[in-house]
Amino acid sequence: MSACVSLNNLQRQFSRVTVLKGINARVFPGQVIALLGKNGAGKTTLLETILGFGFPSGGEATLWQVKATDISGELKQRIGFVPQQDELLPSLTGNDHLKLFKSFRAHWNQPLVDKLIAEWLIPMNMHTGKMSVGQRQKLSILLALAHEPELLILDEPVASLDPIARRQFLQQLVDIAADENRAVIFSTHIVSDVERVANQVWMLRDGDLVYQGGLDELKESFVRVTLTFDQPVNPKINWPQVIKQKKSGNQIQLTVEHWQPEMEQQLAQEFSAQVRVEYLGLEDIFLEMNP
Numbered sequence: 001m002s003a004c005v006s007l008n009n010l011q012r013q014f015s016r017v018t019v020l021k022g023i024n025a026r027v028f029p030g031q032v033i034a035l036l037g038k039n040g041a042g043k044t045t046l047l048e049t050i051l052g053f054g055f056p057s058g059g060e061a062t063l064w065q066v067k068a069t070d071i072s073g074e075l076k077q078r079i080g081f082v083p084q085q086d087e088l089l090p091s092l093t094g095n096d097h098l099k100l101f102k103s104f105r106a107h108w109n110q111p112l113v114d115k116l117i118a119e120w121l122i123p124m125n126m127h128t129g130k131m132s133v134g135q136r137q138k139l140s141i142l143l144a145l146a147h148e149p150e151l152l153i154l155d156e157p158v159a160s161l162d163p164i165a166r167r168q169f170l171q172q173l174v175d176i177a178a179d180e181n182r183a184v185i186f187s188t189h190i191v192s193d194v195e196r197v198a199n200q201v202w203m204l205r206d207g208d209l210v211y212q213g214g215l216d217e218l219k220e221s222f223v224r225v226t227l228t229f230d231q232p233v234n235p236k237i238n239w240p241q242v243i244k245q246k247k248s249g250n251q252i253q254l255t256v257e258h259w260q261p262e263m264e265q266q267l268a269q270e271f272s273a274q275v276r277v278e279y280l281g282l283e284d285i286f287l288e289m290n291p
């Protein structure tokens with residue numbers, strides 16, 4: 001199966017600030033990727049560069065093997081995008097937007113549109129300039145879903161949605177995820193949503209993708225380990241997998257990445273200590289990886 005997105009040493013610089021520092025990644029149909037990172041980590045920049053909004057300073061982003069900045073109108077039909085700040089026209093109503101978008105889409109799923117309008121209670125006759133932020137966000141999402149894109153990119157799509165709409169929207173993502181021909185990348189700060197719908201995680205830190213892989217693999221490979229000694233000691237634990245260590249009395253707490261189960265016994269033997277391993281939830285992993 002070929003990748004719908006390929007990032008090869010992708011770099012992006014604004015003035016003298018390097019925001020993306022050489023990112024390598026692939027997106028395959030069937031993947032639902034949650035893009036996580038602190039404010040300013042570069043999530044929006046990454047999503048926009050994938051979409052060909054602006055040229056990379058180095059490397060390249062390709063969509064279906066075509067440079068993102070060169071993609072044809074035909075390929076654009078296969079993409080849906082929800083920007084962080086919506087780009088709706090305030091003097092048009094929701095229905096006007098539907099008509100406009102439908103006019104340049106080759107495919108349009110009207111039953112899906114009707115269902116989402118009813119479920120999300122979008123006031124389609126209202127000028128979008130008068131809609132609430134959440135109503136505008138729902139409309140933006142609707143417009144990105146209606147043509148059933150193969151690649152859906154969403155920049156913090158749920159930030160302004162109420163809990164009910166958020167659930168309904170996440171259910172849509174789950175439905176899309178069930179279709180093996182489609183891929184989703186969405187940035188978010190809501191870690192519980194990631195656990196609900198994503199099967200892949202990209203963790204962006206200061207412009208570097210410090211983790212990319214399955215959600216379950218991330219949880220298995222990132223642990224907190226407590227070493228308990230018979231008496232207060234001060235051993236040097238310089239394993240490369242240990243990214244943080246904190247001493248307290250006769251215990252040392254380690255944060256370990258790339259964890260392998262056999263490391264439990266290795267630690268016990270090398271440091272003559274009792275070893276307790278604690279698997280972490282995604283929120284704790286995020287906090288540990290983004291000190």
Ligand SMILES: Nc1ncnc2c1ncn2[C@@H]1O[C@H](COP(=O)(O)OP(=O)(O)OP(=O)(O)O)[C@@H](O)[C@H]1O
Nearest residue numbers: 014015017019037038039040041042043044045046
């Ligand atoms: N056009 C631009 N010119 C200069 N700097 C920019 C530009 N766009 C983004 N940046 C800088 O790039 C960095 C990353 O911004 P970006 O919006 O990609 O982060 P983010 O991870 O999406 O943040 P947030 O979670 O707050 O939305 C920030 O320091 C920002 O100031």
